[in-house]
Amino acid sequence: MIKPAFLTDIKNFAKNHIKKGRITLNGVNIELPIYRVVENGDQLIFYLYVEDQQGFISHAALLDGNGREMQEKFFSINKGINGYTIAMPILLRVEGTT
Secondary structure (H helix, E strand, C coil), rough: CHHHHHHHHHHHHHHHHEEEEEECCCEEEEEEEEEEEEEECCCEEEEECCCCCCCCEEEEEEEECCEEEEEEEEEEECCCCCCEEEEEEEEECCCCCC
16 A cells, blocks of 8 residues: 555656646747745645736646646637736645555
8 A cells, every 4th residue: 555655656746747837828838937935735736827928828738847838728818907816736645545
């Protein structure tokens, strides 16, 4: 059976492995820093903050240090002049039998 310490290690790995985000705004890819990461039980929530860019957001992704997409999410958001926060939740749950 998986022990809680191993799940903690997996969460820490995920938090350290994700280095930045990328959004598609008006058809153009824009890289963004991770705004913040929140741990909520078995879930990690990575936040991207889109500051002053305006337009249509169609896609967001979390990237590792090599620029590979680790998670993606599709949107249909018309972003105005105000900032916008994108939440990218990752559920880390270990299920097994004893």
